[in-house]
Amino acid sequence: MNSGFINRLVGTTIVVIAAIVFIPNILDGEKVHYKEGFKAIPERPEFTTIDLQDSIDDQVANAQQPNEEPEEDILPDDDLLSSSSEAVVETTPVAKKMVEASTEQTTVATTTAQPVEKKSEPSRKPEENLSKMAYVIQLGSFSHSANVKSLQAKLSDKGFKTFTRPVKTPNGTLTKVFVGPSLDKAQLESKLPELKALTKLNGKVTQFEVAK
Template identity: 60%
Template sequence: MDSGFVNRLVGTSIVVVAAIIFIPNILDGEKVHYKEGFKAIPERPEFTTVDLQDVIDERAEMAPEVTGAPIEDIASDDQQFVAASTDDGVFETPSAEPTEPSSTQTNKSDTDPKVVAKTPTATRAPSSNLTSMAYVIQLGSFSHKPNVDALVEKLKKNGFKAFTRPVQTPNGTLTKVFVGPDLNKTKLEAKLPELKKLTKLNGRLTQFEIAK
């Protein structure tokens, strides 16, 4: 064999052996380097907004609650009603003090069914299914129950539906007297002059939410 060919063959063999030995080490070193680079990525989920959401939820739960009935600053209409009733001769009977408890109880039994009788009125709302709000006429606010009972009885005798509702004021509890409720605002508003003539009280039309 030619000595030049032998030298080339030996040199090629040395290069191949060197490549087999050193190239895997070089490639493995690069792989280890890339793996170390990816290790920092999983640390990022530590910066989450979970704690912030918990704080928001806690503050929402700590929001102030609405407690108690609202206090209205209104004056009673007892004097006006008593004066009007005295002129009409209606208030001659209540002057007997001992009779008041029995008349109060009888009138109370009449008033309570009237409140219950208001519920069927609310049942008329599903027939229209248009609104849960009705209208009432507020006639006045009274501090003495005999005045409330006398007014309710007077309204009933003249064909009006009436009910009462207690209200808190800075001076104590008053009782409001209402006529209605009615879903027809115009129809109820037309009764204001008749009620004014009957009770001498200035009623006003207001909205009333039908309790279900």
């Protein structure tokens, strides 16, 4: 072999090797790299857990108590009581004579009625009213203490247990008169007609509230 042939063979080999190495890169062209853009997601904020019941309890505990009782827009019943008292005064002599004349005839009736009233007294004890539901009859509100005392004395003579409470109104302080309390609501409702005839007042049964 002469040197010329060898040189051509070496050159051809180099060209083939170069073609094998570089031609694929030339044919593929410039490679494009795709990179997806992701937005950074912020971290989840921390939420403060609040116990609603505890919050309500705190509000109740920190609430300012009213210094005075709320006012009620009511009118005094002194006029009704005064008219009733006048009627009672006018008919008192006749009533006394009728009572004296019928004392012997009504002895049995009165003796049977008394135990019923005595049995109802235990239900009116304040100790029981603290733990059980109790009711009262609200008779009326009065501006004169004399009328209150007169009404309580009249009711006491008939076997009714009463108590009073002051109430503030736009026109001044009145005194409410109540009958009771009793755990038997139906029993109080049955006494309304008798109290109406006795006092001329339209009483109503309401829930008993322990005074603070």
